[in-house]
Amino acid sequence: MDRVQTAEHGETAEPVNSSPAEATPEPSPEPSPGSASASAPGPAPEPPPLRPRHPVMAWAAGLLMVVPALISACRALDTDAMTPVPQLLAALPWLTVPAALALLLAAVARRRALTFVTVLVLGATAWSTVPYMPQTVISYGLPLARVKVIAANVEFGEGTGSLTEVVRRERPQLVFVSECDRACRSALTGTFAAELPHYASVEGEGSVGSILLSSYPLRDWRMIPAAMGMPGATAEIAGVPVRLQLAHPLPPVPGQVSLWKRELGRVEDTVAAQRTGPMLVAGDFNASQDHAAFRAILAAGGLQDAARRADRSRTPTWPVEGPPLPPFVQIDHVLVRDFSVREVRFLDLPGSDHRAVLADLDLRGPR
Numbered sequence: 001m002d003r004v005q006t007a008e009h010g011e012t013a014e015p016v017n018s019s020p021a022e023a024t025p026e027p028s029p030e031p032s033p034g035s036a037s038a039s040a041p042g043p044a045p046e047p048p049p050l051r052p053r054h055p056v057m058a059w060a061a062g063l064l065m066v067v068p069a070l071i072s073a074c075r076a077l078d079t080d081a082m083t084p085v086p087q088l089l090a091a092l093p094w095l096t097v098p099a100a101l102a103l104l105l106a107a108v109a110r111r112r113a114l115t116f117v118t119v120l121v122l123g124a125t126a127w128s129t130v131p132y133m134p135q136t137v138i139s140y141g142l143p144l145a146r147v148k149v150i151a152a153n154v155e156f157g158e159g160t161g162s163l164t165e166v167v168r169r170e171r172p173q174l175v176f177v178s179e180c181d182r183a184c185r186s187a188l189t190g191t192f193a194a195e196l197p198h199y200a201s202v203e204g205e206g207s208v209g210s211i212l213l214s215s216y217p218l219r220d221w222r223m224i225p226a227a228m229g230m231p232g233a234t235a236e237i238a239g240v241p242v243r244l245q246l247a248h249p250l251p252p253v254p255g256q257v258s259l260w261k262r263e264l265g266r267v268e269d270t271v272a273a274q275r276t277g278p279m280l281v282a283g284d285f286n287a288s289q290d291h292a293a294f295r296a297i298l299a300a301g302g303l304q305d306a307a308r309r310a311d312r313s314r315t316p317t318w319p320v321e322g323p324p325l326p327p328f329v330q331i332d333h334v335l336v337r338d339f340s341v342r343e344v345r346f347l348d349l350p351g352s353d354h355r356a357v358l359a360d361l362d363l364r365g366p367r
Contacts (some may be wrong), residue, residue, distance in 0.1 A: 006027060006282060009345040013042055014262055018057065023357070025358065030178060030212070031326040036162035039295075043113040043151075045113075053244045054108060054109040055109070055206055057105045057106075057108050057109040058105070058106065058109040058111050058114055060102075060105050061101075061102040061103070061109060061111075061114055061118060062102070062114065063102075063103035064098045064099070064101055064102035064105070065098070065099055065117070065118050065121045066086065066095070067095060067098065067195045068095040068098055068102075068122070068124075068125045069087060069121045069125075069132065070085070070088075070123070070201045071085065071088045071092055071095055071125075071128075072092075072095070072121065072124040072127075072128045073090065073124075074124040074331050075089065075092060075128040075290055076128065078292045078295070079259075079292055080252075080258065080261065080291055080292045080293055081156045082257055082297075083252075083254045083257055084254070086252040086260070086291065087252060087253075087254070088290070089288070089290045089291055090288055090290070090291075090328075090329045090331070091328060091329065092125070092128055092129055092288075092290045093129040093314065094123050094328060095349050096122065096125050096126055096129065097320075099118070099121050099122040099125045099126075099187070100122055102118045102121065102122075103118040103119060103121075106118045118190060118269060122317045125204055128290070129290075129314075131132075131306075131308055131313040131314060132240055132289040132290075132295060132298075132308070133305075133308050134295075134298050134302070134303075134304070135300055138367060139241065140338075140340055140364040141364050141365035141366050141367040142364065142365050143340070143362040143363065143364055143365075144237070144238040144239075144240060144362075144364065144365050145237050145238040145361070145362070146342075146359070146360070146361070146362055146363075147150065147173050147174065147237060147339070147360070147361045147363055148170060148172040148173055148174075148358065148359070148360050149172060149173070149174045149175075149176070149280060149282060149334055149355065149361060150163075150167065150170065150175045150176070150347075150356055150357070150358050150361045151176045151178075151282035151284070151332055151333070151334050151357045152166075152175070152177055152178070152332075152349060152352070152356035152357075152361075153177075153178040153179050153248075153283075153284040153332065153353075153354040153356075154177060154179055154180055154184055154349065154351070154352050155179055155351065155352040155354065156179050156181060156206050156207060157179065157180060157183055157184035157209075157238070157351050158351040158352060159188050159349040159350065159351035159352030159354075160180070160183070160184040160188065160349065160351075162348075162349040162350045162351050162352065163175075163177065163188075163349055163352075163356065164187065164188070164191055166347055166356060166358075167183075167188075167191075167192060167195075167196075167230075167348070170358060171195070171311050171348075172214070172358070173196075173214070173215040173216065174212070174214050174215070174216075174244065174280065174282075175188075175196060175211075175212070175213040175214075175236070176210075176212055176225060176244075176246045176282040176283050177210060177211045177212075178210050178228070178229075178246070178248040178283050178284045179206070179207045179209065179210070179228070179248075179284075180201075180205075180209045180210055180211045181204065181205050181208075181209045182205065182209065184202055184209065184211075185203065185209060185211050188211060188213060189211075191248065192213060195215060195217050196213040197211060197215070198213070198214040198215070198216065198217055198218045198235075198322075199211055199213045199214065200212045200214075200219070200221045200231040200233040200330075201229070201231055202223055202229025202230070202231050203213060203229075204228075204229060207228050207248075207333045208227070208228055208229055208232060209229055209267065210229030210230065210248055210283075211231070212231050212232070212233060212244060212246050212248055214233075214235055214244070216235040216236055216237050217235065218233040218234065218235055218237055218244075219233065219234050219236075219356050220234040221233045222232060224245070224247075224263075224266050224267060224270055225266065226248070226250070226266065227250050227251060227259070227263070228247050228248045228249070228250065228262045229246070229248065230245070230247060230248055230249075230263075230267070230291050231246055231248065232244055232245035232270070237310075237363055238277060238363060240277075240363065240365070241277060241278075242277070242278040242279065243274055243277065243278070243279045243280070243364065244272060244279075244281075245267070245269050245271070245279070245280070245281045245344070246281075246283045247281055247282065247283040247284070247285050247333075248280065248283045248284050248285075248286075249263035249264050249266075249267065249285065249286055249287070250286065251286040252286065252287070258268075260285075260286065260287075260293075261293055264285070264287060264293040264294065264296075264297065265293065266280070267285075267297055268293075268296050268297045268300045268301075269300075271300050271301030271303065272300035272301060274299070274301075275302060275335075276336035276339065278337060278339065278363060278364075279301060279303065279335075279336070279337040279338070280334070280336055280337075280339070281297070281301070281303060281333075281334075281335040282333065282334040282335065282336070282357070282359075283332070283333075284331060284332050284354060285331055285332070285333055286331055287331060288329050288330055288331055288363045289305065289308070289313060289330070294333075297335070298335065299362075301335070301337060302337055303335040303336065303337050304335065304336050304337065304341075305333055305334075305355075306329065306333075306334040306335070306339075306341045306361065307333065307334070307357065307359075308337050308346050309336075309340075309341040309344075310341050310343060310344035310359075311347070312344045313330065314330065315330055315346050316328050316329055316330055316355075317329070317331060317332040317354055317355040317357065318330075318331050318332070318353060318354050318355070319353045319354075320348065320352075320353055320354065320355055327355070331354075332335065332354055332356070333357065334353065334357050334359040336359070336361060337346075338363065338364050339361040339362060339364060340362045340363055340364055341359065341360070341362075342360040342361060342362060343356045343359075343360040344358070344359050344360070345357075
């Protein structure tokens, strides 16, 4: 049939060739610019989003490492500087905690440069806490006498009763007592008149008074000028003169750091004036091995810290009265020259905010 009449419209339709072989396919429309062909590959997948940086953590890390960096630098430069450096130097080993936290926060914040710097700060802080020992050659002769020494701060005399019990139990030959007021002095000299009959003292109330008790005869009594008593004398031990000196400089509280340095400097001058022969310097130094002024005393007198010789140099002696702070620093010391160290112990003194230091020593003869 050549023409087909539509039922609805009455129009004549062109003949349709229904043969598949003769059908001509219509050309595919050209793809418009920017449109994707069905056969073309899809767009490259988006890279995974980077983990976000944390600027708050980076700032916190930077702030946390400021104090450890500053104090470690002062320790390396051998300076006590000014407030707050002396106070913070007393807590130097504990500054590894904020330094380590700064490293953790810098790593979480994904700041490579900051992380590198915090690694350096943590390493410097940890290195600074290594116990100090002067680079001196120790040459000992034969032991001449065994000497037991106690250094105690009785806090305005409040710990006198506790110290009395310790002396009775330990039976030392030398006792260095800081903050021993008149009542403390009377109690100790009366109680130990037979065991420790010789003494050198500075009388005063509160923290001013101090006393050095000895089972050996004392001569050449001297006092270092200071706000708190620092008596000294020479004892004859096994026929050898031994210089004894009690140390108790002012604490490095804000406003009197210069006075603290001056009084430690006077201790340094005293030990430097006698560079040979046996020496014992003991007491509440109000300074730790991390303070340059304390290390200067060791170097000037060729002295050794007995606690360092006994591997006890980081044992805290202050403050021990309880909250708000636990004991965190060793400021009570027994320094020796021409003595070997058998043992060092730290004893609680109820009533005082300090632990006492007990050093068991051997006086050595010349080599």
